[in-house]
Amino acid sequence: MAKYDSTLSDCFTALGDPTRRRILERLARGEASVSELAAPHDMSLPSFMGHLTRLEAAGLITTRKQGRSRLCALAPEAFAPATDWLATQRSLWEGRLDRLDSYVTTLMKDRSS
Template identity: 55%
Template sequence: MEQYEAQLDGIFQALADPTRRAVLGRLGRGPASISDLAQPFDMALPSFMKHIRFLEGSGLIHTRKQGRVRTCTIDQQRFAAIDGWLATQRAVWEGRTDRLEAFAIALHKEDKS
């Protein structure tokens, strides 16, 4: 359980940055080279590479080098972990809102009596 929590912490830290979210959004359309990913951002390549290393360290992406080109791909399994956590949270909150709704309806019925 602690390892799962640590993985989620790393994932959500990676998602907290707008540059990294933009990179993931682009990779959602398919693999891309580092230079293609870096092109829309106004930052030096070493600074951009910190984002790539962070995403890779969190397990959200994989990189592979072929000749002089490093290509990034998204890791779908890691996103499944996020989806699982969100589904659990959604179920908890839906249960709470359902109970709140039932309470409000009962209270409203009492007021009418």
């Protein structure tokens, strides 16, 4: 794994925007066109497209052109790096807790002997 993981950075920063999270939440329920996705967002279309572009650049969605519409779909496997990083981080933390715990246990045993 690279020290500077741009995939991970792009993924997390893409998730850092509420508009983009709402788009992903919507797409979890299935494919949709740009205008369907944009409808509930009080925002100009070009601005909205910017968010889609960033999601696609981060690999979190895929898009394809069908007629004059562009259909967007979730790329759920793209969440794995983020999920994995958080899981690793958590196990590191819990591992540290465990060692602390066993250390305290050792101390207590020593004291009681």
